[in-house]
Each structure stands twice: as C-alpha cells, then as structure tokens.
Amino acid sequence: MKVKDLASKVGEVIELKGWVANKRESKTVAFVILRDGSGQCQCIIDVNNVGEKVFNDAKTLTLESSLSILGKVVKDERQVGGYEIHATDLKIIQVAEEYPIAKKEHGVDFLMDQRHLWLRSQRQWAIMRIRNTIIFGIHQFFQKEGFIQMDAPIFTGNACEGTTNLFETDYYGQPAYLSQSGQLYGEAMAMAMGKIYTFGPTFRAEKSKTRRHLSEFWMIEPEMAFYDIFQNMDLIESFLNEVIQKVIDECEVELGIVGRDLTMLEKSIAPFQRLTYDEAVEIITGKQKVNGVNTIDTLNGDLKSKEEEKAAILAEIEEREAKINQQGIKKGERNFNMNKVAQLKNSLKDVEEDLRNIPEWIASATNFTYGEDFGGSDETVLTRMFDTPIMVYDWPHEVKAFYLKRNPEDERFARGVDVLAPEGYGEIVGGGERETDVEKVKAKIIEHELPMKEFEWYLDLRRYGTVPHSGFGLGLERLVAYVCKLPHVRETIPFPRMYGRLFP
RNA sequence: UCCUCAAUAGCUCAGCUGGUUAGAGCGAGUGACUGUUAAUCACUAGGUCCCUGGUUCGAGUCCAGGUUGGGGAGCCA
Numbered sequence: 001m002k003v004k005d006l007a008s009k010v011g012e013v014i015e016l017k018g019w020v021a022n023k024r025e026s027k028t029v030a031f032v033i034l035r036d037g038s039g040q041c042q043c044i045i046d047v048n049n050v051g052e053k054v055f056n057d058a059k060t061l062t063l064e065s066s067l068s069i070l071g072k073v074v075k076d077e078r079q080v081g082g083y084e085i086h087a088t089d090l091k092i093i094q095v096a097e098e099y100p101i102a103k104k105e106h107g108v109d110f111l112m113d114q115r116h117l118w119l120r121s122q123r124q125w126a127i128m129r130i131r132n133t134i135i136f137g138i139h140q141f142f143q144k145e146g147f148i149q150m151d152a153p154i155f156t157g158n159a160c161e162g163t164t165n166l167f168e169t170d171y172y173g174q175p176a177y178l179s180q181s182g183q184l185y186g187e188a189m190a191m192a193m194g195k196i197y198t199f200g201p202t203f204r205a206e207k208s209k210t211r212r213h214l215s216e217f218w219m220i221e222p223e224m225a226f227y228d229i230f231q232n233m234d235l236i237e238s239f240l241n242e243v244i245q246k247v248i249d250e251c252e253v254e255l256g257i258v259g260r261d262l263t264m265l266e267k268s269i270a271p272f273q274r275l276t277y278d279e280a281v282e283i284i285t286g287k288q289k290v291n292g293v294n295t296i297d298t299l300n301g302d303l304k305s306k307e308e309e310k311a312a313i314l315a316e317i318e319e320r321e322a323k324i325n326q327q328g329i330k331k332g333e334r335n336f337n338m339n340k341v342a343q344l345k346n347s348l349k350d351v352e353e354d355l356r357n358i359p360e361w362i363a364s365a366t367n368f369t370y371g372e373d374f375g376g377s378d379e380t381v382l383t384r385m386f387d388t389p390i391m392v393y394d395w396p397h398e399v400k401a402f403y404l405k406r407n408p409e410d411e412r413f414a415r416g417v418d419v420l421a422p423e424g425y426g427e428i429v430g431g432g433e434r435e436t437d438v439e440k441v442k443a444k445i446i447e448h449e450l451p452m453k454e455f456e457w458y459l460d461l462r463r464y465g466t467v468p469h470s471g472f473g474l475g476l477e478r479l480v481a482y483v484c485k486l487p488h489v490r491e492t493i494p495f496p497r498m499y500g501r502l503f504p
Numbered sequence: 505u506c507c508u509c510a511a512u513a514g515c516u517c518a519g520c521u522g523g524u525u526a527g528a529g530c531g532a533g534u535g536a537c538u539g540u541u542a543a544u545c546a547c548u549a550g551g552u553c554c555c556u557g558g559u560u561c562g563a564g565u566c567c568a569g570g571u572u573g574g575g576g577a578g579c580c581a
Contacts, residue, residue, distance in 0.1 A: 024538090024539095024540050025538095026540075029538090031539075044539080046539095078539095080541085098514080098532065099531095100515080102514085102530065102531050103531085104515070104516065104529090104542070107516075108574070109572085109573055109574080110514095110515070165579070165580080180580095202581080204579090206579060208580080209576080210577085214581090217581070218581095219581065334543090335529060335530075335543070338517095342516065345517090360576095373580095376577080376578095377577095426581090427581060430580080475581030478581055
C-alpha cells in the first residue's frame with residue numbers, strides 16, 4: 001500500500017511502510033509524518049488505540065527511522081494529501097541515529113556533503129520526480145515520431161571541439177576521451193536509420209563554477225536525415241512544447257512543492273520566437289525595440305524594481321528585529337521571526353547581486369561587438385524581452401562548430417541554432433544543419449586545427465550518399481532547472497559531478 | 505586560469521574600531537505541557553574561532569601565503 005493510493009481506501013485498515021519525515025508527540029498522542037517514496041501522510045498514534053507498549057515504542061522514533069504502520073484511513077482536509085492514518089499497530093524496523101539534516105535552512109556545501117540523505121527531502125523528491133517525467137516524456141516524444149534510440153560510445157578518440165575540456169583516460173595505452181557529445185556518431189546512425197536520438201551521459205572538464213555547468217551531464221541528441229534547419233527548428237519547438245506540457249499535466253503536486261510559478265511556464269508553450277543572429281544583436285544592443293520597448297529601458301526598469309524590493313526587504317528585517325527585541329515576546333514567535341530574518345538576509349544577498357549585475361548587463365549589451373558569440377548576460381538580456389524560448393539561428397560561422405552548414409544565400413553565416421530558455425536560463429539547446437560537402441568539412445577541420453585522420457570515418461558520411469541533415473543537443477539538467485525554476489543545476493541530478501566535487 | 509565574497513558549536517549565524525572565562529537560535533538530552541503542522545516552558549551537554557607564519561603587551565578580530573567553499577567571467581548544454 002502506498003500513500004498516493006490512500007484515496008481509494010478510506011475507512012479501511014491498511015499497512016504503510018516508510019520512514020519518519022517528522023514527528024510531534026505529547027502524553028497520549030503522537031503524530032508521525034510518514035514518507036514512503038510516493039508521498040507523505042500523517043499518522044496518529046493514540047495511546048488509547050494502540051496501547052501502552054506500542055505507544056512507548058512510537059515515542060522512541062527519531063527522524064528517518066524506518067517502520068511499518070497499520071491503521072485506518074481517514075479523510076481530513078487539513079492534512080497535506082487530504083488523508084491521515086489512525087494507527088492500530090506499529091512495527092519499528094530501525095530507530096535511526098541522529099539525522100544530520102534538520103528542519104531548518106542549511107548551507108549548500110553541507111547539503112551537498114549529505115546529498116545521499118538530502119535526496120529524501122521533499123523538495124529533492126519533487127525535483128527527481130519531475131526529472132523522471134521529463135526523461136520519460138522525451139522518450140515518448142521521439143518514439144512516437146519514429147526515432148530510433150541509439151547509444152553513442154562514451155570512450156572516444158575524436159576530440160570534436162578541442163581537447164582542453166576533455167577528460168583524458170588511459171585506453172590500453174593510448175589516450176581516450178570521455179565523450180563530450182555523441183553527435184558525430186548520431187550522424188552516422190541517422191544515415192542508417194533516418195531519424196535517431198541519443199540519450200546518454202557527456203563529460204566536460206570545464207573548470208566552471210557557475211549555476212549552469214556540470215562536469216557530467218545527460219544530453220539528448222536527435223539527428224534527422226533530410227531535415228534542413230527550419231524543419232529542425234519546427235521539431236525543437238514541438239518537442240519542448242510537448243515535454244513541458246506533460247510535466248504541467250502530470251506533476252502538479254511536484255511543481256507546487258518546488259514553488260514553480262506556472263503562468264510563465266504555460267506561456268512558454270507556444271511557437272518560439274525565431275531570430276537570426278543579426279536580429280538578436282539589434283535587440284540586445286537596444287537598437288531594435290520589442291513590443292515598443294528596448295533592452296536598455298527594460299533593464300533600467302528592472303533595476304528600479306529591484307531597488308524597491310531591496311527597500312522592502314530591509315524594512316521587513318527592521319520590523320522583525322524590533323519584534324525580536326520586544327520585552328516579553330513568546331519564545332516561539334521570537335524564533336519564528338529570527339528564522340524569517342535569516343531568510344530575508346539571504347534574499348537580500350540575491351537582490352544585491354542583481355543590483356550589481358544589471359548595470360553590468362546594460363554595459364555589456366550596449367557594447368556588444370558584432371560577430372561574437374553571446375555571453376551569459378547577453379542571453380539573459382535577450383530572453384528578458386520575450387515570454388517564450390527564443391531560437392537564434394544563422395550565426396557568424398567563425399564562432400560555431402566545424403560541422404555546421406553555411407547558409408547558401410550568405411556564406412558569412414553558419415546554420416546553427418541556439419535555443420535560449422526564458423527567465424534567465426540561457427542556452428538549453430544547441431543544434432543546426434550539418435555540412436554535407438566533403439571538401440567544405442575538410443576545410444573547416446583544417447581551420448579548427450583538428451586531426452584530419454581521426455575524422456576520416458566522419459568524412460565517409462559525406463562520400464557515401466550524403467544528404468541534408470540536422471540535429472540538436474538538449475542538456476537535460478538545464479531543462480529540468482528551467483522547468484522547476486531552480487537557481488542551480490546541481491539540484492537537478494541525483495549525484496552531481498562538478499568542479500571540486502566527486503563525493504558522495 | 506582570472507575577478508569577487510566567505511570560513512566561529514552537529515546546523516544557521518552574531519561577535520562593532522584588536523582587550524578578562526567566545527554568544528544566540530535550531531538540533532540533541534532531561535522534565536513539564538499540548539490534535540500538533542519549523543510558533544509551549546525550563547534546565548543540561550556541545551567550540552583546535554580552516555591551516556601556516558607575521559605584527560602586537562595582547563589576535564576570532566589586523567597583515568601575508570595557503571586550503572576549502574559560494575557567486576561570476578571565459579567556454580558551453
């Protein structure tokens with residue numbers, strides 16, 4: 001019996017197995033919040049129903065102790081989930097040692113050290129379930145569309161985008177790298193199957209300490225024969241729309257737990273804004289208005305509202321500190337206010353960081369040099385102007401990967417496309433149409449100073465029945481972070497691997 | 505690799521311009537109270553103030569170097 005199925009068992013006596021998520025006790029009655037992986041439910045252990053012995057056992061329960069409870073399901077609107085259990089019996093499996101994660105705010109480093117336990121907390125539980133729904137939704141979408149799932153190798157000899165951010169391993173005496181993309185292999189498979197997608201881990205040794213980088217992350221890379229860049233963009237659009245819609249439909253409870261504001265997420269299910277690089281640059285630099293406003297004015301407006309927000313937080317801190325210092329204040333109320341102040345101070349730090357950043361974004365946007373790739377702040381500035389994801393295509397070929405096709409109308413541009421998620425989440429998809437002409441690919445390999453010999457097999461794909469083809473790569477963790485509106489990708493994967501962290 | 509901020513009790517943090525035996529809350533333990541939802545009351549036990557060196561009569565506090573972590577840049581998904 002699982003907590004999620006209680007609705008169908010009202011009035012019956014059932015057994016639940018799980019862990020103590022929380023406990024409150026008094027002389028004659030104890031309240032145990034039991035979590036079983038499917039949800040949480042309050043169990044009432046009344047000495048009059050279970051007897052002295054069982055009640056005394058219940059009193060020994062600590063946080064995260066494991067147990068099974070027998071009891072009657074009772075509907076109670078006050079409870080999370082709407083039901084509670086009136087226990088008739090209880091079997092303790094283990095009384096847990098003192099649990100390190102308390103019911104309070106913790107620091108990131110501490111929580112990361114306790115990741116194996118942190119996963120049990122409600123918020124992490126919700127994120128992992130949303131991740132699962134997204135993964136399943138991705139497979140469903142591609143399978144429905146007739147794609148064949150393929151597994152690209154993880155050891156690879158090809159360093160397709162330079163070796164600086166590759167993990168090198170010893171492969172029977174020769175260097176092998178951990179894959180940073182399965183795309184080249186995906187192209188080969190697409191020539192065999194028509195439409196394929198990879199779904200696997202990728203590794204990048206970037207010594208990045210930012211909210212959107214991991215050293216090990218999961219990437220989904222579809223590759224389609226006979227698709228041009230515009231068909232590619234159509235696919236990206238319907239793909240993301242369907243996956244996000246599935247999460248909205250199926251993860252209402254989980255999205256509620258992570259505190260996701262659905263209005264923005266719902267707005268993103270729509271045709272995406274499509275901009276060429278040139279158009280995007282015009283908007284970033286403020287020369288082109290969007291709905292009557294330009295980026296500079298928008299950012300200055302943001303600056304103003306952040307300042308108001310800061311003032312409001314400061315006022316609330318002052319108010320609550322005054323309350324704390326009042327004579328004769330109840331201890332509980334005092335603690336409550338102290339906790340609030342601690343939270344407020346944290347949000348103050350965030351607001352102050354925004355206040356420092358926004359002027360820098362304005363400066364970086366106004367001074368943007370045509371021809372360069374977008375930086376993190378440029379992406380933020382651009383996405384700030386729209387509610388839906390943005391697809392930027394036709395990039396200056398110098399800043400893009402060697403395998404991208406040039407725009408036949410204008411050779412200055414490569415047919416790459418980046419999808420930028422709203423709300424500051426930046427690039428979640430990178431893709432494009434691939435070069436089909438063997439000589440042009442060769443020229444690019446030379447330009448990028450890549451070892452030609454190792455790419456001979458890739459060139460074969462152009463020698464034997466080359467066709468127009470396109471594909472893209474989606475970063476799973478970035479998508480999860482965006483869907484959940486998390487401040488950092490480290491919470492989107494069970495055991496994040498990033499610069500400076502290998503354990504647990 | 506660069507810029508920037510931080511490191512004090514198991515946890516979250518105070519500790520002002522260097523000055524006796526370093527504080528609070530949470531958590532833990534004990535007892536009382538209670539159909540409770542991080543909000544009752546009291547008591548108790550918890551510290552190599554990250555490391556090394558320096559300045560000083562005196563360093564948690566100042567300086568230098570290091571270590572670890574946060575945020576960001578670059579690069580990317």
